[in-house]
Every structure is written in C-alpha cells, then in structure tokens.
Amino acid sequence: MTRLEGEQVLMRIFIGEGDRWEKKPLYEALVEMLRREGMAGATVLKGAMGFGARSITHSDRLLRFSSDLPVIVEVVDSQEKIDAVLPFLDAMLEGGMVTLEKARVIRYFKV
Template sequence: MTSETEPTGAAERGLRLTILVGESDVWHHRPVYAEIVHRAHRAGLAGASAFRGIEGFGASSRIHTQRLLSLSEELPVAVVIVDTEDRIRAFLPLIDELTGDGVVVLDACEVVRRGDREEGR
C-alpha cells in the first residue's frame, strides 16, 4: 500500500523549459506568457504554467516589485513547461519570436507521473 506522498510510477527523464518574461510583454495585443502557454497547448506538450513573480530584475537592472509602496506592472513571469527532451527541443523554434529579451533556461529533470494519466504520456 502506498501513501499519498509516495510516487505511483517510476521516474522518467525529461526536460524543463523555463521562459522568463516581463508581465507587460505583449505579442499581437496578447501577453507573451499567455501566447507561450497557448502555443505549448497547441503543440501537444504535457503541460505549461505561468507564475507571476513578486520581485525581480532583468537586463535593465531595475528592480520590479509588488510591494504596496512601489507597485509595478512589469513584474517577472516564469513560464514552466516539462516534457520529453525531444518534444521540448522541437517546441523551441515555435517560441523564438516571443522570447526576444527574455531568458530561456533548459534543465534536465526527472518526471514522476501521479494519478490517472493516459498511458504513453
């Protein structure tokens, strides 16, 4: 019997793609982070999530924060996508035009599937 915190399947090798963009970055009147998530969905990737940062800085070296006294509309957003290495690398050219000044990070990872998921994914 396994507990709720124990993995139910074996770990498999994967690749985590993290794209760091600004909250106000847009592509054809749509936030860049939303466009990346929707392109990942259309490409059939396993999943994608966008996370809004509470504080950070980028190429401009200007710190952006959500603290009340210094509200910013240019907070960092991280879009994280995990899938097989082949699928992630095939997806990269589909977002080249969106990443501009953003940072793209690739990390090897182990993926442990939990719950009722389709076999073969």
Template sequence: MKGKASVLKIYISELDKINSAQLFEEIVKEAREFGLAGATVYRGVLSFGASHSVQTDKAFYQPEHLPVIIEIVDAEEPIRRFAERVHELIDLSQKGALVTIHPVEVVEYKPGDKYNEFGSF
C-alpha cells in the first residue's frame, strides 16, 4: 500500500471496557480481523474531552486511567466501513469517545519479521 490512504483516530480512556475486555484491545483485534493495514495504540499523558473531565498521568491519579489514541491506517473505503464498527463498539462500552478520519499519504509500508505478543489475537 502506497499513496493516498486514510487514518482513523479513536480517542478513548484506557479504562473503557466492553464486558471484561479493554475497548482499545477489542478495537485493534477487530481491525486486524477486518484485514486493515495496521493499528497502533498510544497512551496519552493529559486530556479532556466532551465531558471536560481531566485525565492525567500525575502521581495522584491512577496510572491506568489515562487517555489512549488508536490510529488505524488503510485505504479510505475500508477505514470508513470499519468506523461504523467502531461506533457500535463505543456504544456497547457506554463511554465517550472522539473518532476522526484524516487523509494521509503512505510513503512506506512493508512487513518485517513477524511476532505476536498477544496470543489471543
């Protein structure tokens, strides 16, 4: 994959869950099963969203209560289709989120050595 593509960005809390599964892990798992090109989860250090509650990594907050950003890259059409599934997952979690789609240009995309840290994926 090279050239024009899209990035789906999902901003949620690390604590958000669907049943007992962490929402960010479920989204990445489903993105992989959907056949999307790739996904990365970033942990934030400070955020606020629509509810205006502040999340930070300062010592007086629980370290697992941090914002996470999931970035998923692929062609525009599969990204838009998967965004519909993300909407369903967020609804199931009954938590807040911000979801955006941005155009990007992929200049390099090639596989490296395979490894899988998550046996259940």
C-alpha cells in the first residue's frame, strides 16, 4: 500500500490539446512518462475554453471549433518525486506552464 498523507506537492502542467511529443499527443506522452517514473497518479483535464501567453482564445463552442483546447495534467506526489521529473518536462515542453503548490493530502490509495 502506498500512502500519500500530509503535505505533498500538486503539480499542474498547462498545455494545448494539439501539442505533440514524438508524434503523439503531449498529454499522453506526459502521463506515460509520469507512470514510468513511479508517480502516485496523474489526471488529464480538458478545458472548454482558455487562452495563453499569445492571448489566442481556444473554445469548444459549436461555431468556433478549436483543435487546440487547453489541457491540464495534474499530479500529486512528494517534493522529491516532483523534482525528479522536472528535467523530463524541460525536454518535453516547448511551451505551456508548470505550477507547483503545497497540497494537504488526507486520503491514501491501494497499489
């Protein structure tokens, strides 16, 4: 059983749905890398609308189909494990943003 209790780190990786890594969607490549590196888990969330540094709005509205909707990959794990994957992110991300914040974890999960 693996426990994540107490203070951990929440990492959010903000990218676009159209971003790629080695011919596959970047969010898929990130989840595969995070799994391979033994992270506790990862979740991919697709946004309905957003804009980034270039102020280009991307939306899923019927009349404004976008192939680059906002995507967030969330991971909660120890500071040490988060720090260990940051070099991978440096290599994989050409844009986007990564945020780190403290998270109080009150549950655990079975492996």
